[in-house]
Amino acid sequence: MILKNKDVLGLEEISAEEILGVLEMASRFRAVFDRPVRSVPIMRGRTVVNFFHEPSTRTRISFELAEKRLSADIINFSSATSSFTKGETLRDTAENLAAMKIDMLIIRHNSAGAAQYLAKVLECSVINAGDGAHEHPTQGLLDIMTMRQRLGDLRGKKVTIIGDISHSRVARSNIWGLHKLGAEVTLCGPPTMVPGGLARLGVNIEYDLKKAVADADVLNVLRIQLERHSSASFPSNREYHRMYGITEDVVRTLKPEAFVMHPGPMNRDVEISSTVADGPRQVILDQVANGVAVRMALIYLLSGGDPGALSPAQE
Amino acid sequence: MEWSWQRIPSEFLVTGVKLCRRGKLGKRKGFLHVRKGRIEGLGVGIPKVEGVPALDGEGLICAPGFVDLHAHFREPGHEEKETIASGCKAAAKGGYTSVVTMPNTDPAIDNSGMIRYLIDRGREAGLCRIHPTGSVSPGLKGQGMTEFGDMVNAGAVGFTDDGMPVENGGLMSNALKYADVLGVPIITHAEDKSIVGKGCMHGGYWSARLGLVGMARAGEDVAVFRDVELARSSGAHLHVAHVSTKGAVEIIRRAKAEGLRITAEATPHHISLDHSRCRDYSPLFKMNPPLREADDVNAVAEGLADGTIDCLATDHAPHTDTEKEYQFDQAPFGVTGLETALGVGITYLVNTGIMDMGKLIQCMSETPARIFNLPAGRLEEGAEADFVLFDPERQWVVAKDDFQSLSHNSSFLGETLTGRVTATFLGGRLTWRDQD
Amino acid sequence: MKFAEKAVIMNASEMNRAIKRMAHEIIEANKGIDNLVLLGVQRRGVPLARMLGEAIKAVEGSEVPQGALDITFYRDDLSTLGPTPQVASTEMPFDVTGKIIILVDDVLYTGRTVRAALDVIMDWGRPEAIRLSVLVDRGHRELPIRPDFVGKNVPTSQREIIKVKVLEFDDKAEVVVGEVAAE
Numbered sequence: 001m002i003l004k005n006k007d008v009l010g011l012e013e014i015s016a017e018e019i020l021g022v023l024e025m026a027s028r029f030r031a032v033f034d035r036p037v038r039s040v041p042i043m044r045g046r047t048v049v050n051f052f053h054e055p056s057t058r059t060r061i062s063f064e065l066a067e068k069r070l071s072a073d074i075i076n077f078s079s080a081t082s083s084f085t086k087g088e089t090l091r092d093t094a095e096n097l098a099a100m101k102i103d104m105l106i107i108r109h110n111s112a113g114a115a116q117y118l119a120k121v122l123e124c125s126v127i128n129a130g131d132g133a134h135e136h137p138t139q140g141l142l143d144i145m146t147m148r149q150r151l152g153d154l155r156g157k158k159v160t161i162i163g164d165i166s167h168s169r170v171a172r173s174n175i176w177g178l179h180k181l182g183a184e185v186t187l188c189g190p191p192t193m194v195p196g197g198l199a200r201l202g203v204n205i206e207y208d209l210k211k212a213v214a215d216a217d218v219l220n221v222l223r224i225q226l227e228r229h230s231s232a233s234f235p236s237n238r239e240y241h242r243m244y245g246i247t248e249d250v251v252r253t254l255k256p257e258a259f260v261m262h263p264g265p266m267n268r269d270v271e272i273s274s275t276v277a278d279g280p281r282q283v284i285l286d287q288v289a290n291g292v293a294v295r296m297a298l299i300y301l302l303s304g305g306d307p308g309a310l311s312p313a314q315e
Numbered sequence: 316m317e318w319s320w321q322r323i324p325s326e327f328l329v330t331g332v333k334l335c336r337r338g339k340l341g342k343r344k345g346f347l348h349v350r351k352g353r354i355e356g357l358g359v360g361i362p363k364v365e366g367v368p369a370l371d372g373e374g375l376i377c378a379p380g381f382v383d384l385h386a387h388f389r390e391p392g393h394e395e396k397e398t399i400a401s402g403c404k405a406a407a408k409g410g411y412t413s414v415v416t417m418p419n420t421d422p423a424i425d426n427s428g429m430i431r432y433l434i435d436r437g438r439e440a441g442l443c444r445i446h447p448t449g450s451v452s453p454g455l456k457g458q459g460m461t462e463f464g465d466m467v468n469a470g471a472v473g474f475t476d477d478g479m480p481v482e483n484g485g486l487m488s489n490a491l492k493y494a495d496v497l498g499v500p501i502i503t504h505a506e507d508k509s510i511v512g513k514g515c516m517h518g519g520y521w522s523a524r525l526g527l528v529g530m531a532r533a534g535e536d537v538a539v540f541r542d543v544e545l546a547r548s549s550g551a552h553l554h555v556a557h558v559s560t561k562g563a564v565e566i567i568r569r570a571k572a573e574g575l576r577i578t579a580e581a582t583p584h585h586i587s588l589d590h591s592r593c594r595d596y597s598p599l600f601k602m603n604p605p606l607r608e609a610d611d612v613n614a615v616a617e618g619l620a621d622g623t624i625d626c627l628a629t630d631h632a633p634h635t636d637t638e639k640e641y642q643f644d645q646a647p648f649g650v651t652g653l654e655t656a657l658g659v660g661i662t663y664l665v666n667t668g669i670m671d672m673g674k675l676i677q678c679m680s681e682t683p684a685r686i687f688n689l690p691a692g693r694l695e696e697g698a699e700a701d702f703v704l705f706d707p708e709r710q711w712v713v714a715k716d717d718f719q720s721l722s723h724n725s726s727f728l729g730e731t732l733t734g735r736v737t738a739t740f741l742g743g744r745l746t747w748r749d750q751d
Numbered sequence: 752m753k754f755a756e757k758a759v760i761m762n763a764s765e766m767n768r769a770i771k772r773m774a775h776e777i778i779e780a781n782k783g784i785d786n787l788v789l790l791g792v793q794r795r796g797v798p799l800a801r802m803l804g805e806a807i808k809a810v811e812g813s814e815v816p817q818g819a820l821d822i823t824f825y826r827d828d829l830s831t832l833g834p835t836p837q838v839a840s841t842e843m844p845f846d847v848t849g850k851i852i853i854l855v856d857d858v859l860y861t862g863r864t865v866r867a868a869l870d871v872i873m874d875w876g877r878p879e880a881i882r883l884s885v886l887v888d889r890g891h892r893e894l895p896i897r898p899d900f901v902g903k904n905v906p907t908s909q910r911e912i913i914k915v916k917v918l919e920f921d922d923k924a925e926v927v928v929g930e931v932a933a934e
């Protein structure tokens with residue numbers, strides 16, 4: 001088996017070997033995208049539930065597309081509760097899902113730890129599509145896949161993650177995954193957004209953007225959650241853009257082969273200038289395509305069921 | 316003459332026990348003589364009275380009934396979590412005979428009628444003495460003062476807006492001065508909400524790693540500092556609730572050295588557990604103040620051992636299973652404590668060598684009674700016969716079905732603790748006896 | 752699981768001869784090689800397709816386009832998939848629409864692989880016809896599938912296993928029969 005656990009909750013608990021296995025499988029799925037028929041029938045009759053407790057268009061569409069391309073039956077299930085109302089408890093949610101006898105649960109939740117909880121109480125496989133500010137493993141995997149397509153082996157490569165690290169599950173998944181593959185990670189952003197506590201994970205923390213990107217191979221630029229920062233984490237979008245925005249001027253200082261990633265959706269001219277977002281140094285659309293492939297690979301691998309050897313029924 | 320647990324006579328002896336009082340655990344076995352609800356006599360050796368039924372307390376320690384300065388008994392408003400009666404049962408099981416209740420019920424305890432109501436409900440239950448605190452501001456809204464005088468006359472033993480820290484420094488200053496004239500302390504839940512924000516656990520490595528919003532230590536330190544300075548200027552008695560940071564311990568230590576009238580308490584969970592416990596997102600480790608870092612835990616425990624922190628108080632905060640089944644960031648703050656406090660104290664403080672048994676028991680009985688002027692905590696001739704018998708070596712596993720409280724949200728579920736209460740007496744009456 | 756070899760049922764020269772004969776049959780049935788493509792099923796069908804292609808070229812003098820087919824994502828036994836699915840890929844260097852496809856595999860047994868292979872091909876386009884060529888037909892069909900070109904019919908019991916070895920993967924070309932041995 002490529003994946004040891006029944007669930008994919010974060011890159012923290014996945015080994016380097018598992019990550020590489022998933023990416024290998026994902027590249028096979030990417031090949032399917034070039035055919036006239038872009039789906040394969042392997043998940044026929046399997047039910048996958050997409051439970052999105054938090055609005056998300058991109059991730060949900062990417063998962064849905066992945067499931068459709070694997071011919072799974074899909075149920076979308078989104079709860080209307082906001083972070084201000086508690087709604088039903090996760091246990092109630094879990095019991096409902098268990099009663100539906102589903103094969104897999106994709107969960108996006110605004111509370112960190114929600115995916116862990118459901119994975120523990122449910123028999124089916126659970127894929128974390130983002131839990132609070134904790135982890136977003138499929139985003140981490142697609143980012144790593146995109147980096148490897150350009151850089152090959154990531155050992156010794158330098159990745160700088162820029163933005164609101166405090167609130168970013170993407171950052172945490174990137175840190176875990178990149179570390180396992182031997183890359184060197186630098187976090188950069190205003191000190192109000194980069195928790196010093198993360199230094200213990202073995203990352204560099206650098207508040208000066210120029211220094212942080214000087215010898216980077218990759219810039220992973222995070223989305224600034226404008227709505228979260230009404231109160232004083234940074235003075236204004238304009239100042240953020242000047243101090244931490246990835247502009248043409250910043251790109252000019254990069255190593256010639258370095259490139260820029262962004263998990264989307266972008267706030268143009270806040271964390272990234274439009275010219276960079278549309279320019280030759282970004283790989284944003286590769287990330288999107290890789291996202292579908294990575295999600296197909298995870299869903300497929302988690303559905304593989306029993307380990308055991310190849311059945312003697314050869315052919 | 317024999318006597319049975321079923322029918323406790325009005326006069327009896329407990330023999331073969333080690334007496335623990337005034338900060339010392341007796342080396343030799345002794346006895347306690349109870350008559351008509353009061354302590355008739357006590358001492359080492361064999362009592363020289365004849366014809367009085369005796370209970371053999373071989374192997375047990377006999378201590379003053381415990382006194383908790385910080386419990387939330389949810390009545391009125393959230394009787395599904397705890398009532399006065401169920402809270403008193405939990406207290407008796409934990410060896411407590413006097414409990415100070417917090418006023419953040421629904422509605423809040425902000426007038427003398429409510430104070431009387433709580434005391435009456437406590438008397439009806441008859442299992443422990445309830446000493447209510449009143450809120451500083453009406454409805455805990457942080458604006459204006461409640462009628463302290465009227466409430467003290469009704470039996471209030473202090474004032475606090477626990478859980479809803481008094482943000483307004485002017486109000487806090489006035490409350491301290493005003494309460495001081497009435498001879499009662501202001502209890503501060505020291506937390507600067509503008510620093511702590513929406514935090515749900517200690518702000519540090521684990522909050523950063525788990526992606527949860529952190530509560531900085533500074534939020535507590537700053538608030539303790541402010542209230543200590545306010546107490547300095549008025550000379551009033553400030554009691555700092557549930558101290559959890561090394562900074563707060565240091566501020567209190569300095570203030571005491573300067574002769575200020577500051578007292579403080581620490582909870583069993585803050586002297587034993589650190590923030591890494593939150594790693595599985597279990598709301599059973601979510602409380603306010605939060606579990607801090609190992610050096611905070613050590614500083615608080617040392618503070619308790621050296622007297623900077625006067626007493627162990629439970630911050631018993633019952634919540635239903637349902638509420639603790641929400642995600643970590645959505646679940647309410649608080650864990651229960653009355654039934655595990657002794658075991659946690661012995662396991663984490665005595666058996667680790669941080670303090671001796673005599674000192675721990677003093678922190679759980681005599682000292683809290685003294686600093687709040689409660690008629691309790693004395694194991695001496697003529698005092699009310701409020702006492703506890705416990706087995707200091709008994710090991711037990713904290714289990715969900717072993718609680719008298721209506722709630723089971725204990726951080727220690729599944730843990731093995733050493734030290735368990737065998738029996739609790741209130742005014743010579745048995746209020747708890749361990750069945751196994 | 753251990754494989755205990757019992758007997759060699761085709762050696763290298765017998766394999767070559769069978770492939771040459773099948774090449775002739777294919778040319779004969781198709782009346783030439785116009786519109787013909789060879790599609791090997793991963794993994795051992797691929798070298799066999801190459802061998803067939805060489806044999807056809809030896810007769811007709813020109814290349815037959817070749818491709819490879821990976822059926823992993825089309826299997827009907829997802830839950831019993833092996834430990835690590837073989838990493839192989841589909842290579843389709845031509846448009847299948849309108850072509851006559853010779854599907855090449857090593858052993859024909861239950862017919863399920865061929866069923867999956869037909870689905871893969873259909874997802875790539877609409878060929879004029881698909882013919883099936885296998886080196887060994889061992890019987891025990893579970894689906895109504897019949898080969899058009901067979902190297903050798905080998906009656907087997909269900910316990911037995913047929914292994915086709917090719918130079919690319921096994922350093923040796925031969926066909927052996929064996930059984931799962933108790934360990």
Ligand SMILES: [Zn+2]
Nearest residue numbers: 477478504556
């Ligand atoms: Zn409090």
